[in-house]
Amino acid sequence: MSADPALRREIPDATVARLPEYLRTLSRLAEDGVLSVSSEELAAAVGVRSAQLRKDLSHLGSYGVRGVGYEVETLALEISRALGLTEDWPVAIVGMGNLGRALASYSGFVTKGFRIVALFDDDPALIGERLADVAIRPLAELDARHAVDPISIGVIATPAPAAQSVCDRLVGAGISSILNFAPAVLSVPAGTDVRRVDLSTELQILAFHAQRKALAAGHLGSAVVS
Amino acid sequence: MSADPALRREIPDATVARLPEYLRTLSRLAEDGVLSVSSEELAAAVGVRSAQLRKDLSHLGSYGVRGVGYEVETLALEISRALGLTEDWPVAIVGMGNLGRALASYSGFVTKGFRIVALFDDDPALIGERLADVAIRPLAELDARHAVDPISIGVIATPAPAAQSVCDRLVGAGISSILNFAPAVLSVPAGTDVRRVDLSTELQILAFHAQRKALAAGHLGSAVVS
């Protein structure tokens, strides 16, 4: 009589950000033949505290068994459902350079419910090449392709200068969920959801931590001169 | 008489996570010839609130001018310094498939103070090939390479099955900062800093938002049946 708790209640952003990680670890456990895990075990495998894991999962509903733990298969399915991965998400990737190719063959894309249905690039030398069973087509065919068989998510993997114009084409075709790997900030009309992945952000944060460690360890800062 | 405020005080993680984005936007403004910005303008360009921007920057020190704003160049330099990007970070990339190649040529790596000094892959067909002015070498040469000219950060861009053994080699060579793009959770000794980038996480979060929007808009969940 009521919809999925995962969809009714507000799930905190911080929790949503961790769900993919839980799902990934559960998938690994399932591959290893593990049938059941306690919050303590799963939390350790993921690298969070068990209380946080339980609190996070409580936002999706009650899928554990008191005194026992969680059934791996069931929990993985419920997290998938909460994330929307049980729906069909036809994905198009634009830009078939090294990054686009890496994404097209990235195991996490294919195994997690995303269906790569179209690959676009305007380089004539690449047109017709097949990757992951999909032929590369020129971007001019986007609208026709979208009309025949709608695309839910567009992934931009072009160099930065092309990103905005590609984005405009995607939006123009009616695609409102866009994942942008190009190092460019895109402007889009309201109602379009753009997320950007910057491959160097984590490297910069790693440098920050390395610097702190170096300072704490040996040569303490530039000056503790009196 | 005291070290850099950026390095003395504790900078909140949430702030550190946003600094690369501020820096990127400032770089773009600098390219466009903008000399000065107010917190209001910069915050709008980045997509955060001006109060948050000012609070974040206050953790690094006082680099603004009251009544005027921030000098773009100066602020970019101070953020770079806080992140440790004014230090030299020699980076090695292991795994020269599509992802490794994409990373080697990723503009964000090179322009943000990271120096790619070594590329490794064990595929004999790739040995000797040059990318971004660096020749691909077999991983067996890691220790020798590290001894001659130390590597600060190792980037793993191999398929998942190879990731743990590559990681062990990096750690064995004495590299304690590792960025892992392989879809695998790595175990490392204490003192090693590993950060993982999962290319599908953001796609999953995008699907989550798309699902919510779909539910809110039209067909409201599976049941609001009385």
Added chain:
DNA sequence: CCCTGTGAAATAATTCACAGCA
């Protein structure tokens, strides 16, 4: 004035600690 930098207030996220069920 205008805009920064920052205490104080409000909100969000995490952790604790235990009630309650299998």
Added chain:
DNA sequence: TGCTGTGAATTATTTCACAGGG
């Protein structure tokens, strides 16, 4: 008994709102 699920306490982050310098 063992472990989940969750209120309550704690801690972190964000936002407000304004003092104060240029």
